[in-house]
Amino acid sequence: MLEHGGRLRAAASKYQIPLTDWLDLSTGIAPYGWPIPDIPASAWSRLPEDGDGLEAAAQAYYGAQFVLPVAGSQAAIQALPRLRRSARVGIISPCYAEHAEAWRREGHQLIELCEAQVPEALARIQTLVVVNPNNPTGRLIEPQRLLEWHAQLAARGGWLVVDEAFIDCTPVNSLARHSHLPGLIVLRSVGKFFGLAGARLGFVLAHDELLRSLAQWLGPWSIGGPTRMVGRQLLVDDEGHQRQRSRLKADGERLAALLNRHEFPPVGGCALFQTISDAAAAPLHEHLAHAGILTRLFSPNGMRFGLPGHEAAWLRLEHALQRYWEQQP
Numbered sequence: 001m002l003e004h005g006g007r008l009r010a011a012a013s014k015y016q017i018p019l020t021d022w023l024d025l026s027t028g029i030a031p032y033g034w035p036i037p038d039i040p041a042s043a044w045s046r047l048p049e050d051g052d053g054l055e056a057a058a059q060a061y062y063g064a065q066f067v068l069p070v071a072g073s074q075a076a077i078q079a080l081p082r083l084r085r086s087a088r089v090g091i092i093s094p095c096y097a098e099h100a101e102a103w104r105r106e107g108h109q110l111i112e113l114c115e116a117q118v119p120e121a122l123a124r125i126q127t128l129v130v131v132n133p134n135n136p137t138g139r140l141i142e143p144q145r146l147l148e149w150h151a152q153l154a155a156r157g158g159w160l161v162v163d164e165a166f167i168d169c170t171p172v173n174s175l176a177r178h179s180h181l182p183g184l185i186v187l188r189s190v191g192k193f194f195g196l197a198g199a200r201l202g203f204v205l206a207h208d209e210l211l212r213s214l215a216q217w218l219g220p221w222s223i224g225g226p227t228r229m230v231g232r233q234l235l236v237d238d239e240g241h242q243r244q245r246s247r248l249k250a251d252g253e254r255l256a257a258l259l260n261r262h263e264f265p266p267v268g269g270c271a272l273f274q275t276i277s278d279a280a281a282a283p284l285h286e287h288l289a290h291a292g293i294l295t296r297l298f299s300p301n302g303m304r305f306g307l308p309g310h311e312a313a314w315l316r317l318e319h320a321l322q323r324y325w326e327q328q329p
Helices: 009-014 041-045 055-064 073-083 098-105 115-124 145-152 208-218 226-234 236-260 283-292 313-324
Strands: 069-070 088-091 109-113 127-131 159-163 184-189 201-204 268-270 274-278 296-298 303-305
Touching: 009 283, 041 226, 055 145, 055 201, 055 226, 069 313, 073 159, 073 184, 073 201, 088 098, 088 115, 098 109, 098 127, 109 115, 109 208, 115 127, 127 145, 145 226, 184 274, 201 303, 236 268, 236 274, 236 313, 274 283, 283 303, 283 313, 303 313
Parallel strands: 088 109, 088 127, 127 159, 159 184
Antiparallel strands: 069 201, 184 201, 268 274, 274 303, 296 303
């Protein structure tokens, strides 16, 4: 199993700090979301059913013709490699590590690429995987370039897989409205933007034929009834979406400014996280952990900060960063 952010119980055990005393900045999940609506008992006692409005709400929210709900985009990341025979798969790296692991696990040949290498590589790969905006760098590739890559791959029966887990704050950059095109597969996450990671809900946007194949592989009832109900209500809340975008963008900028003030300028990020690259990343990570603040450390010098969720959390992070420099010789 690959390590991810959010492993708060492990951190509590390692640093001997009670679970309730931690400030978790190790994920890119919005630290605030929506009030959870009341869930009727029938949603718990009956098997989930289609036709409850979830798919229609997702089609409207994403602007996509065809959608398939999945148990978080992670479920699709693991399943998609099983729908292709052995292939050469290019992945723009570094990115969310589960993509490479899933394709490698199914016996595909992995080629790690930087963005500049993609045009030359398209002729020798069958699938290209892009995280957009990238996690952890925050790099956002413009839609037109992605569509050009897709056209070249699709002409030979290839796929472009675009993981848009962090794009909800900048939906104009999404390929969702093009996702009906054969060979284009877009992954969306409800957990990040909506702060609903525990519900395990995401969507695959793609040509209907591919979605039918994926649905058959995943089997029935992949999304629980309560999750379907909550997801539908959040997806249709247009006013709530605007409020969330505005707040996340403001807090993303605030986090970048805070890190800059304390001599850790971000090298990338988006509304939901900021990433630094610094030789002091490992000792800073340890310093913050001993203060009960969990961040995400990447090898060798990368470190990602999620958003504090309230004013006391912002002050706690700022004071911890101040103490780090005060303790330096």
